[in-house]
Amino acid sequence: MxxxxxxxxxxxxxxxxxxxxxxxxxxxxxxxxxxxxxxxxxxxxxxxxxxxxxxxxxxxxxxxxxxxxxxxxxxxxxxxxxxxxxxxxxxxxxxxxxxxxxxxxxxxxxxxxxxxxxxxxxxxxxxxxxxxxxxxxxxxxxxxxxxxxxxxxxxxxxxxxxxxxxxxxxxxxxxxxxxxxxxxxxxxxxxxxxxxxxxxxxxxxxxxxxxxxxxxxxxxxxxxxxxxxxxxxxxxxxxxxxxxxxxxxxxxxSVDHAGVPLWKRNASHANAMAARLRAALEPLAADGVLRFTQPTEANAVFVELPRTLAASLRETFRFYDWQPGTSADTVEVRLMCAWDTQAEDCDRLAALAASAGTSDASR
Structure with missing residues (x-):
């Protein structure tokens, strides 16, 4: 599996x-x-x-x-x-x-x-x-x-x-x-x-x-x-x-040793992973490779990507298109984090985006 x-x-x-x-x-x-x-x-x-x-x-x-x-x-x-x-x-x-x-x-x-x-x-x-x-x-x-x-x-x-x-x-x-x-x-x-x-x-x-x-x-x-x-x-x-x-x-x-209920532990972790993912993608936004379309306040990151970059990332990760981008060659996508998302998942997606984005920019 x-x-x-x-x-x-x-x-x-x-x-x-x-x-x-x-x-x-x-x-x-x-x-x-x-x-x-x-x-x-x-x-x-x-x-x-x-x-x-x-x-x-x-x-x-x-x-x-x-x-x-x-x-x-x-x-x-x-x-x-x-x-x-x-x-x-x-x-x-x-x-x-x-x-x-x-x-x-x-x-x-x-x-x-x-x-x-x-x-x-x-x-x-x-x-x-x-x-x-x-x-x-x-x-x-x-x-x-x-x-x-x-x-x-x-x-x-x-x-x-x-x-x-x-x-x-x-x-x-x-x-x-x-x-x-x-x-x-x-x-x-x-x-x-x-x-x-x-x-x-x-x-x-x-x-x-x-x-x-x-x-x-x-x-x-x-x-x-x-x-x-x-x-x-x-x-x-x-x-x-x-x-x-x-x-x-x-x-x-169900609480942990600190008395924190399971709903809060799970949600806090998902939110933290979304914040980490956004932070990892920030350099690409600064370079103009992508554009954040909504603030990241819970466990979702909304971002506009070149369609070629989205296709490249989909070779590894699944995520949903949200709506067409501001141009024909871009698309807004939703990246959703969950209770079991790990830091390495966020870092891996960001690294793949950086690699693919750099390759696209050099063409």
């Missing part, structure tokens, strides 16, 4: 040993199905401890499922969801919120992935207009699809503006751990102002585990009545839920 660690996605990464150990620990004998098991009860306790006593979590299989279930819980069928033009729910879920949830996505330009209170003005005027999808939910991604991170003040201003307009706030937290680690705050602090969270585990060391977490106390009663049915109807209810719950609990509660 190849030992190359790629930069295409943190989904490429292996499962963290502590997560595998947690799965093995619950793989013993019979347990009640569909969440009536001891491992899911432990997850419930972990959610209340980490996110607050009023928080309640519902394990699901994947991020798209978490997002669709969350949005369906927050909006009636005539509702619309305001989101960044780059939002995963808008461009990478094959229309699932609209096809499955019946909810119109209302995109807003966001050059660096982040929305602002002014972003809501594009759609707020449609409230009350029976001819328009009603902008009843704001979906925010933290960290964003472009690898940027909302500050706590920016997040609070945005969520306050949404609530003032009568909207509910969904937080797509596929990489919430990376954002919290970058801000050096708790998961609860990183979610402040959100009503419902799609908590991501798979990109942060889990085998395949996400969760819908209800954060707003006033939604506890209505959503605990609705979410079990929504989860089942959208095919996100796991029969052997103990294996999903155990993964999430490990991320939230």
């Amino acid at each position: 190849s030992q190359t660690r790629h930069f295409a996605s943190d989904n490429y990464a292996s499962v963290h040993p502590e997560v595998l150990a947690a799965i093995a620990a619950v793989d013993d004998g019979h347990e009640p199905a569909y969440g009536a098991d001891a491992a899911t009860a432990a997850f419930d306790e972990a959610v209340a401890t980490v996110f607050g006593a009023d928080a309640v979590g519902y394990p699901v299989f994947n991020g798209t499922g978490a997002n669709v279930v969350s949005l369906m819980a927050l909006s009636p069928r005539w509702g619309g969801v305001v989101a960044s033009e780059h939002a995963h729910i808008n461009v990478d879920e094959n229309g699932a919120p609209e096809r499955v949830g019946g909810l119109k996505i209302l995109p807003v330009p966001a050059p660096d992935g982040r929305l602002s209170p002014a972003s809501l003005e594009r759609w707020i005027g449609d409230l009350g207009d029976e001819h328009r999808a009603q902008p009843l939910v704001l979906s925010v991604t933290q960290s964003t699809e472009l690898g940027t991170v909302y500050s706590l003040d920016a997040m609070r201003a945005l969520t306050d503006a949404a609530h003032a307009a009568g909207m509910r706030v969904h937080l797509d937290g596929a990489r919430i751990a990376n954002a919290a680690a970058a801000l050096d705050v708790s998961l609860a602090e990183a979610c402040a102002g959100a009503d419902v969270l799609s908590f991501g585990g798979t990109k942060n060391g889990a085998m395949g585990a996400e969760a819908v977490v209800v954060l707003a106390p006033d939604l506890h009663e209505p959503l605990t009545a609705a979410l079990p049915h929504l989860r089942k109807a959208t095919m996100q209810l796991g029969s052997k839920m103990r294996y999903t719950s155990a993964q999430l609990t490990a991320l939230l509660t």
Whole structure:
């Protein structure tokens, strides 16, 4: 099996040993199905401890499922969801919120992935207009699809503006751990102002585990009545839920000798590797061989490369094209670091880029 660690996605990464150990620990004998098991009860306790006593979590299989279930819980069928033009729910879920949830996505330009209170003005005027999808939910991604991170003040201003307009706030937290680690705050602090969270585990060391977490106390009663049915109807209810719950609990509660939880250790490492990769590529940017297109604030590096250089690097590493570059012979790519990315991986990619870039320049 190849030992190359790629930069295409943190989904490429292996499962963290502590997560595998947690799965093995619950793989013993019979347990009640569909969440009536001891491992899911432990997850419930972990959610209340980490996110607050009023928080309640519902394990699901994947991020798209978490997002669709969350949005369906927050909006009636005539509702619309305001989101960044780059939002995963808008461009990478094959229309699932609209096809499955019946909810119109209302995109807003966001050059660096982040929305602002002014972003809501594009759609707020449609409230009350029976001819328009009603902008009843704001979906925010933290960290964003472009690898940027909302500050706590920016997040609070945005969520306050949404609530003032009568909207509910969904937080797509596929990489919430990376954002919290970058801000050096708790998961609860990183979610402040959100009503419902799609908590991501798979990109942060889990085998395949996400969760819908209800954060707003006033939604506890209505959503605990609705979410079990929504989860089942959208095919996100796991029969052997103990294996999903155990993964999430490990991320939230497994600590090292210094008391640092696994979610933070994994995310901090991925962020540090992205910072290292960017630093290793900086000389090439200074020489004009490549151009960084976004700040590196979490675990992603966005960079515009000559297409010939991108092709050369792909002989060794996988990574995704993001969009065409500023000229026909360039392309913007995303280089994503994960919990298991190593310093030598970053240094090797940078060295290959320097070698290939120098060769191109000498032609």
